[in-house]
Amino acid sequence: MQSEMIKRAKELLASGEVARVVGWKAGEFDYDITPGVFTTAEELDSAFLYNDLCEANLSKYMIAQSRKEGKTLVFLKPCDTYSFSQLLKEHRILRENVYVIGVPCDGKVDVDTVKATGLTGICSMTSDGETVTVKTLYGDSTMSKADAMSERCINCKSKKHVVYDELLGEEGDVVADNHRFDMVEKIEAMTPDERFEFWRNELSRCIRCNACRNVCPACSCEKCVFDNEQSGAFNKGASDSFEENMFHIIRAFHVAGRCTDCGECSRVCPQNIPLHLLNRKFIKDINELYGEYQAGENADERAPLNTFTTEDVEPSIVYERGGKQ
Amino acid sequence: MQKIGVFVCHCGTNIAATVDVKAVAEALKGEPGVVFSTDYQYMCSEAGQNLIKNSIKEYGLTGVVVCSCSPRMHEQTFRKAAQSAGINPYMVEIANIREQCSWIHKDIWSATEKAIILGKAAVAKVQLNAPLTAGESPVVKRALVIGGGIAGIQTALDIAEAGFEVDIVEKQPTIGGKMTQIDKTFPTLDCAACILTPKMVDCAQNEKIKIYSYSEVADVKGFVGNFTVKIKKKARYVDEDKCTGCGICTEKCPVKNVPNEFNMGMDNRRAIYIPFAQAVPKVATIDANYCNMLKNGKCGVCSKFCTVGAIDYKQQDTIVEEKYGAIVVATGFNPIKLDDFDEFAYSQSKDVITSLEFERLTNAAGPTSGTLLRPSDGKHPHTIVFVQCVGSRDTSGCGKTYCSKICCMYTAKHAMLTREKYPDTDVYVFYIDVRTPGKNFDEFYRRAVEEYGVHYIKGMVGKVVPRSDGTLMVQASDLLSNEQLHINADLVVLAAAIEPDKSARSLATMLTASMDTNDFFTEAHPKLRPVESPTAGIFLSGVCQGPKDIPETVSQASAAAAKVIGLLAKDKLTCNPCVAQANELMCNGCSSCEKVCPYGAITYSDKEFRMPDRTTAIRRVASVNEAVCQGCGACTVACPSGAMDLKGFSNSQIMAEVDAICK
Missing domain, CATH: 3.30.70.3270 (Alpha-Beta Plaits)
Incomplete structure (x- = not known):
């Protein structure tokens, strides 16, 4: 797939159809693959990568890239296209300046998942699609790819691209029977005290590095309310550890109905806080209260939280559900 | 930093009895920016307002916090006071320590604490207030009346009389509403048609009034002074401009078995019909559910006989868009369905009828040409039982909890007229209470009892059982003599509760006008603004706001018209600057x-x-x-x-x- 992608990218660069290519390249560590911008065939040959370690969602970069001179080619995995489509819906990306090539994905290997198996001193990781070989300071180790994948890929919601100009490889389908709400259900079943304890425990580790906000495709504001001294929320999330917790809750509210559940927030969190669970709670509630809705799936569909209909649930629904959830 | 003055109102004892107002004034003195804080017995009084005005001047206040009643009550009062003292009216904030504090708390200590907190919030807000200036928006000098019953007709006539254009949208083929089906009107017993039809004709002839019959409101956009309304003119398959209302089509139409809604389904009409002789507009309408031509393309009789070529089987629904400055809701009512009242055997026996069906049976234009005959066998009924409060004042959940208000009087009317026309008839009326407040109402009811010998029995009917000999066994209790009664009746008349028309709810959504739990439109203030909806520019006329009889409906209709005229008479409206x-x-x-x-x-x-x-x-x-x-x-x-x-x-x-x- 990698060579096919490089070939197509070179062709499009050579014909002048696109001015640059957004893809993936090696990062500081071998397993730490990062997004990259390529403008020449040479750069593509020497640095462009596409393998089981290319986790990053490239859609958000297109907000800035689509405003540059000339067209930008971007490679999008199926789940990335949902974010891309949602950003189109919000008029954040100029569609006419982007050339989208959809690339297949059967799940990505995640270094945090590998570390969680107990391996330390990891030097590099490679995957042949079936088996992942991990080189550590203490010797080599292998595991099946399924064991090395992050939760978001195990519970993949879709292998289908919702927006593209061209596709490489085979197109997949929406995965209907994923279990992405299992953990949300577990948290819902907790008593309020247990739940509070759970989140205090998780969120107390937050160092406010803002990585979650910076990577989130839904967090694309020109200026975040937390950075805007006129917003009345300026510095609200920074004065003590409890308010820091509020930062995440407010962020979840701000992306409610727009979050496509791409899971980037949890991936980039250096403290391994399962932030995506906050967003999934909203997604689950929206599904239950307003009917099944997948943000980004359909750019023309009106979002339930932005639309008033006479069939909408009444506020009393909270009481009908016993005020528990 | 603002210089803020705080004014705490006692509202007599309304606030002061539950809130320590002096403590509130004292506590707020220490808030940032507060340079003056005091309390007074009635802040809204002239002396209270002067206190505010003088303090503004004396202390050079830039912001004012009044701890008093709801801003809905006196925000305007205090804004005007502040303005007259030279500061921007939007520099005034109200802390509601009455409705949201003193009235709902009993304990002085906690109510006072809450009042202080509410005051602090208002002080914090006024710190950030900025002077605002209201803009202006133009007023479209045309009104829309939704519903063409007596309420809508009266409102439209009054608005037109003042010289403004007014459109009536009526979903039925004719205006007139429920009153056209009524025979006589209490308490004077004048004929409904005789007093209504001249008004209908006035509407049709008034050049300021445009009637959209057989039409519905499809969409409402805009705001007070400037509504844009889409009106759906339903296809009636007859060209309104060509049809002369001669009625030949309604005689020749071969489909004869359509239940006639005007006579409550007690006789039949044709598939093409004019609802009744005095219909306005007098134009035929084809009922697409029954017309053979529209259903399967086989017939065309009406088209052949129509001398002016008015029949148009290809007619489509059309949408008309109009602009209005004000909208009056006059959507009226319907009797409730009696499906949940099996004990009265309404669905089992033809001789158990509703009061509105009784009206048709006594009306000269009705199915029996005005002779009171039993629907089952066409015989004259000798014993008639009237049952009041069927579904009204009902806490069992089957009916409505409210009093339908009109039933006591029309039942007295029915009973009296029956006794007058057919003195050989025994008439019983079962009631919970007889409610007859109204000019000449109680006298009317007493006449029924005292002069006409109607048997009024306090108690409810428990069961009506149709018997094999065609009579109806009425089981009831007489609460005054504490007896069980069994009456063999020929006819049972049920005073069914009335409810708002079903179209009202979706209309309320379109208008963003609020409704109560019974789907009656809510008025802006139950006593002081009874014909206005809380939504600016939306007015209420007739039963859509609550049960009422014709005299009351007509007064409210004229009141709504007066409000509309007051609005349309302005060239510009002051906008809310809080945008x-x-x-x-x-x-x-x-x-x-x-x-x-x-x-x-x-x-x-x-x-x-x-x-x-x-x-x-x-x-x-x-x-x-x-x-x-x-x-x-x-x-x-x-x-x-x-x-x-x-x-x-x-x-x-x-x-x-x-x-x-x-x-």
Whole structure:
């Protein structure tokens, strides 16, 4: 797939159809693959990568890239296209300046998942699609790819691209029977005290590095309310550890109905806080209260939280559900 | 920093009995910016207002906090007072320590604590208040009346009389409403048609009035003074302009078995019909559910006989768009369905009828030409039982909890007229209470009992059982003599409760007008603004607001007209300056606000911006049409970046209030 992608990218660069290519390249560590911008065939040959370690969602970069001179080619995995489509819906990306090539994905290997198996001193990781070989300071180790994948890929919601100009490889389908709400259900079943304890425990580790906000495709504001001294929320999330917790809750509210559940927030969190669970709670509630809705799936569909209909649930629904959830 | 004055009102004992007002005034003295704080017995009185005005001048106040009743009550009063003392009226904030504090708490200590907190929040907010100036918007000098019953007709006639254009939208083929089906009207017993039909004709002939019959309101946009309404003219398959109402089509139509709704289904009409002789407009309508030509293309009889070529089988629903300054709701009522009242055997026996069916049986234009005959066998009934409160004042859940108000009087009328016309008839009326407040009403009821010998029995009918000999066994209890009664009746008449027309709910949604739990429209104030909806520019006429009889309906209709005339007489309306405002630097151009705006006040455009790195960029940003914005604030909540803000209720003001409360 990698060579096919490089070939197509070179062709499009050579014909002048696109001015640059957004893809993936090696990062500081071998397993730490990062997004990259390529403008020449040479750069593509020497640095462009596409393998089981290319986790990053490239859609958000297109907000800035689509405003540059000339067209930008971007490679999008199926789940990335949902974010891309949602950003189109919000008029954040100029569609006419982007050339989208959809690339297949059967799940990505995640270094945090590998570390969680107990391996330390990891030097590099490679995957042949079936088996992942991990080189550590203490010797080599292998595991099946399924064991090395992050939760978001195990519970993949879709292998289908919702927006593209061209596709490489085979197109997949929406995965209907994923279990992405299992953990949300577990948290819902907790008593309020247990739940509070759970989140205090998780969120107390937050160092406010803002990585979650910076990577989130839904967090694309020109200026975040937390950075805007006129917003009345300026510095609200920074004065003590409890308010820091509020930062995440407010962020979840701000992306409610727009979050496509791409899971980037949890991936980039250096403290391994399962932030995506906050967003999934909203997604689950929206599904239950307003009917099944997948943000980004359909750019023309009106979002339930932005639309008033006479069939909408009444506020009393909270009481009908016993005020528990 | 503002210089804030705090004024705590006792409201007599309304506030002072539960809130220690002096303690509130004292506590707020220490708040940042407060330079003066006092209490007074009635802040809204002239002396109270003077206290505010003088303090503004004496202490050079820039902001005022009044701790008093709801802003709905006296915000205007205090704003005007502040304005006359030389500060911007929007520098006044109200802390509601009456409705939201003293009235709902019993304990003085906690009520006082809460009043102080509410006061602190208002002080924190007024710190961030900015002077606002109200703009103006023009008034479209045309009114819309929805519903063409007696309420709508009276409102339209009065508005037209004042010289303004007015349109009536009526969903039936004719205006007139329920009153056309009524025979006589209490308490004077004049014939309903005789007093109604001249008004219907007046409507048709008045050049200021336009009637959209067989039409419905499909969509409402805009705001007071400037509504845009889409009216759906349903296809009647007859060209209204050509039809002369000669009626030949209704005689020749071969489909004869259509239940005639005008006579409550007690006789039949044709598939093409004119509801009744005095219909306005007198134009035929084809009932598409029954017409053979429309159903399967085989017939065309009416078209052949029509001498003016008015029949048009290809007619489609059309949408007309009109602009109005004011809208009057006059959607009226219907008797409730009696499916849940099996004990009265309404669905089992033809001789158990509703009061409205009884009206038709006694009306000269009715199915029996006005002779009271049993629907089952056409015989004269000798014993008639009237049952009151069928579904009214009903707490069992089957009916309505409210009193339908008109039934006591029309039942007395029915009983009296029956005894007068057929003195050999025994008439019983079962009641919970007889309610006859109204001019000449009680005298009317007493005449029925005393002069006409109607048997009024306090008690409810438990069961009506049809018997094999065709009579009806009525089981009832007489609560005064504490007896069980068994009456063999020939006819049972049920005074069914009335409910708002089903179309009212969807209409309320379109108009953003509020309703109560029974789907009656809510008035802006139950005593002081009874014909206005809380939504500006929407007025209420007739039973859509609550049960009422014809005299009351007509008075309310004229009252609504007076309010409309008052509005249309103005050339410009002062806008609410508390409107949304987009901060373009912060705006993402995501359209969330545009999608939630119920008034269509937000538009987007591409604008060139100079960026911090000295480049220019074109960005899509929102802007608010201040004349259209109603300040509901939906956009400020939807905006993810906080670029949308409401003047007078800014995000930072609300956060300041919350902070003050949580401190």
